[in-house]
Amino acid sequence: MKHLIINQNDSARIKRLVADSNNRKKYQTKEIYNLLQEIDKGKCFAPENVPPQVVTMNSIVRIRYMDTGRTVDIQIVYPDQADIKKNKLSIFAPIATALLGYQKGDTIEWEVPKGTITLLIEEILYQPEQAGDFHL
Known part of the structure; x- marks a missing residue:
């Protein structure tokens, strides 16, 4: 099984968001559960080592x-920055x-409200760690 790579700062921020009871009420419990599962199966790296x-x-x-x-x-953001x-x-x-922790070239099957979809990560156009934007 391929290990996902997770920025340790991202992991900590997401877990803080999930721990906030207001977010648990606002977002679907299934989605939060899936996100935590993805983070837990990943290997955490310091931002400069991602x-x-x-x-x-x-x-x-x-x-x-x-x-x-x-x-x-698409850009993956925290909930307060989301803008479809x-x-x-x-x-x-x-x-x-579904995308968090996967790499360019990976194909992912994921359950969405309309059923299972298959996505290919064609390109990473911007990654904060690569750009040295460790504060994001």
Whole structure:
């Protein structure tokens, strides 16, 4: 089994968000559970040691929906920064949860409200760790 790579700061921030009882009420429990499972199965690295091809928080990622061939660029953000019109997806959204910790070239099958989808990570257009933006 391939290990996901998780920025240790991302892991700590996400777990703090989940621990907040207001977020537990606001977001679907299943999505929070799936996110925590993904983080727990990952290997945590210090931000400066995260490889540049890994999807982390605030990364901008080009994904391909394998069933339609459609590509879209999305940014994975914390809930307060989410803006669907700007393709900024909350980490609590199923697609964002699916991508966290995977790498360029990976194909992921994930359950979303409409069923199972298959995504290909085509490109990492921006990754904070690669850019030296460790504060994000």
